[in-house]
Every structure is written in structure tokens, then in C-alpha cells.
Amino acid sequence: MATSFEYAPAPESRGVVDIASSYGLFIDGDFVDGSGGSFKTISPASEEVLADIAEATEADVDLAVRAARRAYTRVWSRLSGRERGKYLFRIARILQERAREFAVLESLDNGKPIKESRDTDIPLAAAISSSITRAGRTNSATHSPVRPTRSRWVSPGR
Amino acid sequence: MIPWNFPLLMLAWKIAPALATGNTVVLKPAETTPLTALLFAQVCQQADLPPGVVNIVTGAGETGRAVVSHPGVNKVAFTGSTEVGRLIARAVAGTDKKVTLELGGKAANIVFDDAPVDQAVEGIVNGIFFNQGHVCCAGSRLLVQESVADEVLARLKRRMRTLRVGDPLDKNTDIGAINSREQLDKIRALSEIGEQEGSERWSAPCELPTRGFWFAPTIFTGVTQAHRIAREEIFGPVLSVLTFRTPKEAVEKANNTPFGLSAGIWSDKGSRILWMADQLRAGVVWANTFNKFDPTSPFGGYKESGYGREGGRHGLEGYLR
Numbered sequence: 001m002a003t004s005f006e007y008a009p010a011p012e013s014r015g016v017v018d019i020a021s022s023y024g025l026f027i028d029g030d031f032v033d034g035s036g037g038s039f040k041t042i043s044p045a046s047e048e049v050l051a052d053i054a055e056a057t058e059a060d061v062d063l064a065v066r067a068a069r070r071a072y073t074r075v076w077s078r079l080s081g082r083e084r085g086k087y088l089f090r091i092a093r094i095l096q097e098r099a100r101e102f103a104v105l106e107s108l109d110n111g112k113p114i115k116e117s118r119d120t121d122i123p124l125a126a127a128i129s130s131s132i133t134r135a136g137r138t139n140s141a142t143h144s145p146v147r148p149t150r151s152r153w154v155s156p157g158r
Numbered sequence: 159m160i161p162w163n164f165p166l167l168m169l170a171w172k173i174a175p176a177l178a179t180g181n182t183v184v185l186k187p188a189e190t191t192p193l194t195a196l197l198f199a200q201v202c203q204q205a206d207l208p209p210g211v212v213n214i215v216t217g218a219g220e221t222g223r224a225v226v227s228h229p230g231v232n233k234v235a236f237t238g239s240t241e242v243g244r245l246i247a248r249a250v251a252g253t254d255k256k257v258t259l260e261l262g263g264k265a266a267n268i269v270f271d272d273a274p275v276d277q278a279v280e281g282i283v284n285g286i287f288f289n290q291g292h293v294c295c296a297g298s299r300l301l302v303q304e305s306v307a308d309e310v311l312a313r314l315k316r317r318m319r320t321l322r323v324g325d326p327l328d329k330n331t332d333i334g335a336i337n338s339r340e341q342l343d344k345i346r347a348l349s350e351i352g353e354q355e356g357s358e359r360w361s362a363p364c365e366l367p368t369r370g371f372w373f374a375p376t377i378f379t380g381v382t383q384a385h386r387i388a389r390e391e392i393f394g395p396v397l398s399v400l401t402f403r404t405p406k407e408a409v410e411k412a413n414n415t416p417f418g419l420s421a422g423i424w425s426d427k428g429s430r431i432l433w434m435a436d437q438l439r440a441g442v443v444w445a446n447t448f449n450k451f452d453p454t455s456p457f458g459g460y461k462e463s464g465y466g467r468e469g470g471r472h473g474l475e476g477y478l479r
Contacts, residue, residue, distance in 0.1 A: 007322065010329040019193065025216060026199035029209025039218070041192055045326050045335040045370040053192050056215035061184070061224040064213040068182040069230055071210030077180045088177055090205045095170075098201070102194055106166055107326040109193040111335030111371070112289050114327050120451075125170035128453040128469075132174040 012114045017105045022052035025060055028067035034060045044111035085133040092129035159222055159236045162188035162337050163292040169195055171468055172235045173212060179477040182211045186225050189218040190338050231255060233477060240462050258466025258476040260458060262391040263419030266412035267297030267448060271306045273424035279313045285422060285448040287321065287333055287375050291395040295420035297448050299388060301408050304401045318362040318375050333395060336371040345373050345394035352378045352387040383414055405430060409437040418460030422448045
């Protein structure tokens, strides 16, 4: 029977991530303190506490939904699909640039092997953002939808 | 509302189609894995995304409830357990909110006697042990044709002995930690039930770290369709092995589940693969591979695995009206 090969440890450096001791909520473009308590997120591989995380209350959620509605009405829904695509593509590029940081952080917080976060999770997340950019561009005043029956392609907001 | 098994990937899976179609987002990450979402918030700032287009509220069930029931929300996209999916479906019933639910699974990975055995064994391992089995489309039921069952199982066990379980940050690690104590307890409980119900348990011999949450890769043989480990989603590195004799029996057993998210077929015969794929009630059917994802291809389930499709052009539909 095959036995397990001996491998020398090959740890990925934690040095690429900078974890704050506590995090607030991300509302309307800024990190804000929540109005409720907090909880701890740990590394499941060591039970080490990684950070203190704000627990959003109903009032916090209400602020977030209002911020989203304002951004929808005033800015985001007024942009063409092509313009929105530029932002998504930019996000995809930053995800790629910071892929190692994301992979290490994901493995720390989630417990999954670094080779999976590095080779699957993060590259796919970036790929979705850039591929959807192309799909989303058809939802633009300057592009006619591929299928005429889909001319109702507008977002569900009011 | 996204789960803890693929935190950043699920975030992208929701946020990208929502933003592309002109929506703005309130995202709630899972309470055990909020950090990459919070780093993503910094990326939104770095990309000069207009304020309010993406908002991230961390928290547990109560926070999720507040998001789902908020009257200002037009669409709820959820990936997670079937149990919570039901709560969400109830919460939005009678409102004009759109919902997509991507829920649990109990996928059959079907190995025929003409399959290339080594490739199939790799596919079985990838199907159930990828991401510690914390995968909604994991191949958690192995259906192997009776005539090759002994050989496949022997080679599977040999392969499992070489899996390295341990430090997630080690580049040689194959299987990392179970995401939470709660999930570990659930995996242990269902495994014990498997033994009590008469299945034979085999775990790969491996040294597990003393701190943290760990579970050795495990298979159960002698499993029948009535056993709970063949019916319920374990969401861990635990494989239930069943056998079949004819393709028809394989289809019946594969479809005998309340779920219908994914399935795998291993065979050299193309016509049989196509026939099987047609019969299987699963949103994704892989042939001679498993757990392959393409962002341009739609993904989603039948039955209790949820409704709506995510990914590709189909995935935009849920965000439009």
C-alpha cells in the first residue's frame, strides 16, 4: 500500500495580509461603527481570534438599504451598461492584483487549503467580475440586446 | 446573503451580475467568514465605486432577517442551506421581491465499469474532498457499478491515504480545517448515525492537529438509500458509497433524493453519458470530470436545491424585471 510522502512544510506567508483588530460596517462608501454589539471571527485551523466584527442591527441594515437606494436612484441606474462595466472590470483587475492577499486571508478565515483559495476561489471571483462585464454591456443604450425578447432588460429597482 | 464555504467567490457571484444590470447591493457575509468581504469593501473604495453602490453588513441570522424583510429591498439572492432557504422563501412570500435560492445538494457521482478507474478515483476525491466537502454540489454519493466496486474502492482508499490534512496555509495541504465547531459537530453526528444504521466506516489514517476543527476524509460502504447519510447533506469530507447493476438502476438511485443540484458520470461510452445526462434531475451534470466551474455557464438546482440560475447570461435574469 502506498504511504504518505514526507513533505517539508511549505507555508505561505501571512505577511501579505494586514488584519485590523476590529471592523465596522461598510455603508455608503465608508466604514462606520454599527449600533449593535460585535462578534469574533476565528481561524478554524487554530481557533485563534482574527478580528472583532460589528454585528449589524435592524437600524444599521436600514441605513445600508437607504444608501443603496440613493446610489441606485442618483448614480448607478443612470449609468450605461458600458460605464458600469468599466467599474466591474476595474474591480476584477484589483482582485487579480491583490489575489495573494485575498487567498491568504480566505484560507485564514475559512480554513480551506491555500492551493484552493489561490487557484480556484480568487481567480474565479475575478473571472466572474470580468466576464459579467461583457454580458452586462448588452444592457446598454448603445448596444441592442442579443435577443429582442429581452428588451425588457432593465434593473428591478423602482 | 452568502455562505461561508466560498466567501469571496460567492460575493463575486452575487455582486457582479447585480452591478452589471444596474442594481445596488446590500451584502451580508456569513458570520464565520466576513474578512474577505471586508477587504473587498476596500477594493470598492480603491476602484472609486460610487458610495452606496455596494454596502456590507456583517452579522448572523438576525442581521440576515433584517436584510430580507426590509421593505426597500427588491431582490434577495441567497446561497446557503435548504433550511434557511425555506425561511427566506416564507419571509418574502406575498411581497413583490424577487428571489433566487441556491441551496443544498446530495449529488451522485456515478462510475460505470468502462470508466478509466484512476481518472474516476481522482474525480471522486475531487468531488467529495475538495474544500473539505463544504460544497453544495459535492459528489457526496458514490454510485459505483457492482462489477468494479471492489477495484474502485481499493484504489480510492489507496489514494485517500496520500491526502495531506493540516495547515491551510501550507501549499502542500490537500484538506484544511472544518469551518466551524458547529459544522464539525454536525459532521460527527451524521457519521455516528451512519455507523449506527449499519454502514461500515473507513477513515484515511492521518494525524490531525490538536487545536482547531478537523475531520479525517471518510467513506461509508454498505450504504442503502434509506440511510440518513445517503439522504441528508453532510457538508463535510464524508462519502457514502452505493452500488448499482444497470444504468436504469443508477438513474433511479441518483434521482432518489430531495435535492437536484449536480451529478457526475464516469464512462467511456458517449451515448450512455448523453442518455444518463438526459435522465438525471440535476442542474449541472459533469461527464468524466467533477466540480468544474465556468463563470459564463449557468448554475442552479432542481427540487430542494433551490430555484433560479446564477452565472452567465442566465444569471443576469434574476437581477432584472
